[in-house]
Amino acid sequence: MEISYNNNEAKIFYQEVSSVRKGFNPQTLLIGNKTGHIVRYKEKIVHRWCEYYYMHFELQDGTDSDSG
Numbered sequence: 673m674e675i676s677y678n679n680n681e682a683k684i685f686y687q688e689v690s691s692v693r694k695g696f697n698p699q700t701l702l703i704g705n706k707t708g709h710i711v712r713y714k715e716k717i718v719h720r721w722c723e724y725y726y727m728h729f730e731l732q733d734g735t736d737s738d739s740g
Contacts, residue, residue: 703711703720711720 682683701712701714701715701717705711705720706723
């Protein structure tokens with residue numbers, strides 16, 4: 673922030689000031705499973721995303737795109 677101020681980089685300086693003023697903004701890590709129930713734990717969330725992407729990238733004939 674100080675470097676931006678000293679270099680007369682007003683836009684960057686005010687962006688940095690704005691981000692400091694906002695402070696810490698926690699993110700909610702929740703996702704729904706296949707049945708619609710909320711998944712709360714990080715390991716289960718990662719597993720659910722793996723399931724989701726596997727289902728969506730699987731080809732119609734039952735093979736995945738990497739087995740070409």
